[in-house]
Each structure stands twice: as structure tokens, then as C-alpha cells.
Amino acid sequence: METIRELQAYGYIFATIFLAVVMYSYLYHLYRAEKKGTRNYEQYANLALHDNIDDAPIESRTPSNNAKE
Template identity: 55%
Template sequence: MSLEFLREVQAYAYFCLTVFLVVVLYSYYYHLYKSERTGRRNYEKYANLALNDDITDVVLEGKEKRD
């Protein structure tokens, strides 16, 4: 194996990894957009989570009881 061949394989692997990560990022963005649009989650209330972290603040989501 020559050094040129290894560099070429490295370049193809880097390109494929970059494309894969872009696809994952955009699919995650679409998932967040779709779930907020349909009303399953409201991500706006999570925006101030770091600011509203006092012990007396209201809980964002309650625990569900399981039987």
C-alpha cells in the first residue's frame, strides 16, 4: 500500500463521514420541527430551563405513574 492510496482512502472516508453527519443533523432538525408542529412537544419551554432552575420553580414535565 502506498501513501497516496492511503491518503485517497482517507479523503473518501472523510467525505462519506461528513455527508453522513449532515444527513443525521438535518433529520434531527426535521424531527424537532415535526414534533413541535404536531404538538407532541413544546421546545419553547425548554429554552429557559437553565434560568428557571430554582427549587421553587414549576416542574416542566411531571412523572407518569406506571401500574
């Protein structure tokens, strides 16, 4: 029973560290994309305010945009 608890503790520590690294790397990715100008996240923040069906889209979809994703 003691070894199971030790394995749970090591697993918990590993999962916590792994998820923290993933979160900070994602935040760095968002910061870098905003800084380089590839994405403007303020437009996406306004999406919550301007969400009517007749509002203008945030980005137009072109064939070059589809190729990027």
C-alpha cells in the first residue's frame, strides 16, 4: 500500500510540472504571436461583445488562410 501511495505522489508531481510547462509554453506562444503581428487577439476579445448574426466577421476566409491551418 505504501508503494502505491509513493507512485501516486510521484505521478501527481510529474503531472503538475508537465501541465505547468505546457501552460507556460502556450502562453509564450500567444505572446510571441501577438508581438510578431500574426494574430491580433484583441479582435477575438471583442467577439464576446459583437456576436450578433449580422456583425462583420473577424477574419475573412481566403484560400491562403485555409492553407495556413
